[in-house]
Amino acid sequence: MIISFSRFAFSLALSLVVLALIAQPFSSLLQPIVASAQVHDQDFTIVVLSDTQNYSQSYPDIFKAQTQWIVRNREALNIVYVVHSGDIVNTASSTRQWENASAAMAILEDPLTTGLADGIPYGILPGNHDFPTTNYNAYFGVSRFSGRSYYGGHYGSDNDNNYGLFNAGGMDFIVVNVQYRPTGDILAWADALLDAHRDRRAIVVSHEILDADASFTFLGQAFYRTLKDNPNLFLMLCGHVHTEAWRMDAFGSYVIYTLLADYQDEPNGGNGWLRILEFSPRHNEIRVKTYSPTLDRYQTDADSQFTLPYRMRMTFYLPALLSRPGINSYVEANDQGIWS
Numbered sequence: 482m483i484i485s486f487s488r489f490a491f492s493l494a495l496s497l498v499v500l501a502l503i504a505q506p507f508s509s510l511l512q513p514i515v516a517s518a519q520v521h522d523q524d525f526t527i528v529v530l531s532d533t534q535n536y537s538q539s540y541p542d543i544f545k546a547q548t549q550w551i552v553r554n555r556e557a558l559n560i561v562y563v564v565h566s567g568d569i570v571n572t573a574s575s576t577r578q579w580e581n582a583s584a585a586m587a588i589l590e591d592p593l594t595t596g597l598a599d600g601i602p603y604g605i606l607p608g609n610h611d612f613p614t615t616n617y618n619a620y621f622g623v624s625r626f627s628g629r630s631y632y633g634g635h636y637g638s639d640n641d642n643n644y645g646l647f648n649a650g651g652m653d654f655i656v657v658n659v660q661y662r663p664t665g666d667i668l669a670w671a672d673a674l675l676d677a678h679r680d681r682r683a684i685v686v687s688h689e690i691l692d693a694d695a696s697f698t699f700l701g702q703a704f705y706r707t708l709k710d711n712p713n714l715f716l717m718l719c720g721h722v723h724t725e726a727w728r729m730d731a732f733g734s735y736v737i738y739t740l741l742a743d744y745q746d747e748p749n750g751g752n753g754w755l756r757i758l759e760f761s762p763r764h765n766e767i768r769v770k771t772y773s774p775t776l777d778r779y780q781t782d783a784d785s786q787f788t789l790p791y792r793m794r795m796t797f798y799l800p801a802l803l804s805r806p807g808i809n810s811y812v813e814a815n816d817q818g819i820w821s
């Protein structure tokens with residue numbers, strides 16, 4: 482009895498030694514993963530502006546109040562990127578409207594107030610009201626962005642189609658800003674960009690993609706058809722249609738969300754409403770909120786405030802190494818494959 486117990490104790494001790502030896506490479510593997518998981522835990526925010534055309538024409542102070550609010554809240558909300566989905570002005574030939582838009586967006590670029598040498602990263606693109614894009618390129622051309630570290634580049638000789646790069650929560654992102662009514666060549670350029678940057682999570686912004694009933698417009702269908710095979714694409718943003726709507730498309734093992742927001746029919750040219758997209762890697766979700774700095778109010782109805790599940794957290798690698806297959810659903814659901 483005693484002998485067999487000591488035998489048991491011996492084999493137990495031996496097993497522990499062997500286990501410790503096996504675990505050794507794992508523990509050294511896990512350290513950087515745990516460290517990066519902490520970086521991933523940091524929430525961050527993308528702010529979306531759309532259809533500012535009435536502000537540029539008649540309510541420039543509301544436009545400025547939006548960008549001033551973004552600067553004031555940059556640190557508190559960890560705002561890492563600002564999107565403008567087009568119709569910057571109402572009348573493309575009016576330099577007065579472009580001056581107003583330029584002054585409002587310049588607030589994001591101030592190194593002193595933002596505390597950032599390149600200002601708060603932002604992307605912009607022409608909507609239908611911004612065509613022809615002569616003035617768009619005079620005010621928001623390549624030269625305005627080319628010195629900024631987040632600016633990725635542009636298609637052709639002007640800034641009608643461009644892209645930005647940023648890092649947040651330990652993740653790399655690309656935002657491709659596509660003009661209203663892109664040609665097939667431009668969509669192919671966007672498609673190639675998503676593929677070339679497949680290690681980055683991708684957002685595509687264009688003026689018109691969704692209709693009021695959340696169906697893809699004819700144009701939106703071309704976007705979805707051309708870009709859906711990029712597993713890093715998770716979000717498309719648009720305006721143009723005077724309402725809010727969103728949809729989710731599952732393609733293979735991943736999901737693409739498309740969000741429409743355009744408040745231009747509200748009083749005062751849109752009442753300052755903007756979109757706040759709060760990314761919470763800890764909860765693997767994007768919280769969409771609608772807020773007006775001039776009213777200091779949130780819209781909380783179902784199409785203005787909602788939460789989208791989106792996988793960001795990397796800690797699933799830890800259970801993936803140690804747990805039985807099938808236990809960790811994160812592994813099966815996959816993380817869009819962009820870590821591979």
Ligand SMILES: [Zn+2]
Nearest residue numbers: 568608609721
């Ligand atoms: Zn429009």
